[in-house]
Amino acid sequence: MAVLTPAGRARPRSAGFEMGVWYLIRLSGLALFVLALAHFSITHFVSDPAEQTSAWIFDERWGGLLWRTLDWLMLQMVVFHAFLGMRTVVSDYLKGGWRTATLMVLYLLAFLVFVLGTVAVMSVPGGPVA
Amino acid sequence: MLLRYRGGPGMLAWAFHRIAGVALWAFILLHVLDIWLAAANxxxxxxVLAVYASLPGRMGEALLGAALLYHALNGLRIIALDFWPRLTRYHLQLWYASWVVFFLVGIPGAYLIVAPALGLPGLKG
Known part of the structure; x- marks a missing residue:
């Protein structure tokens, strides 16, 4: 049984995996409130898409380790938040074998996004560093 | 579930949150792929960047920004109500306040994103 909360999905009553997911969605959401909104503001208001060529990314934006680290942190938060959120959506609409199969595809996609994003944030033109 | 309207701001807030969330998830797939290309190709x-910087691309980014801003503001509202249930007494005020912030930030934001493609004055002159 779940405890009814007035706003979001009910918080699972017993401590365990589902409780962990419930908190992780909210904590990663808070992190993304700062990281994703800052990211969108920087790429659209501080800079402009027209100037964000590959050369600009590696000379300016990812010229130092700080922004690469922050962007990698954002990637981790996004992978947790977006895919746990999609897990909730899928579980709401699908049941049984279809749910299991769709969730497997979803988790595989999450892994691919994490790997591809990690390779991207650790790369210079020509391929990954080291 | 999404189509069975039960009425009230809570239901609308939930439906918009879900639609925006799924849209943002789809964009993440595209965005990780395009940023991977920056080094790979x-x-x-x-x-691809030229498409993002075109007028249709910028209109898409304005929509993306709207989805992100709504999902962020409503998510903050959910977290506040989940962790401080006594705020529920003011849930309608919180709902209206999130829309005030949405339009106050969103309208100038959308203008600034689209302006360069129309030759209108923006942040870059």
């Missing part, structure tokens, strides 16, 4: 990345 710089020439192709620059071509």
């Amino acid at each position: 710089p020439g192709l990345y620059d071509e």
Whole structure:
């Protein structure tokens, strides 16, 4: 049984995996409130898409380790938040074998996004560093 | 579930949150792929970037920004109500306040994103 909360999905009553997911969605959401909104503001208001060529990314934006680290942190938060959120959506609409199969595809996609994003944030033109 | 309207701001807030969330998830798939191209195939990345910087691309980004801003503001409202249930007494005020912030930030934001493609004055002159 779940405890009814007035706003979001009910918080699972017993401590365990589902409780962990419930908190992780909210904590990663808070992190993304700062990281994703800052990211969108920087790429659209501080800079402009027209100037964000590959050369600009590696000379300016990812010229130092700080922004690469922050962007990698954002990637981790996004992978947790977006895919746990999609897990909730899928579980709401699908049941049984279809749910299991769709969730497997979803988790595989999450892994691919994490790997591809990690390779991207650790790369210079020509391929990954080291 | 999404189509069975039960009425009230709570239901609308939930439906918008879900639609925006799924849209943002889909964009993440595209965005990780295009940023991966920046190093893997710089020439192709620059071509994709030109689409982002075009008028249709910028209109898409304004919509993306709207989805992100709504999902962020409503998510904050959910977290506040989940962790401080006594705020529920003011849930309608919180709902209206999130829309005030949405339009106050969103309208100038959308203008600034689209302006360069229309030759209108923006942040870059």
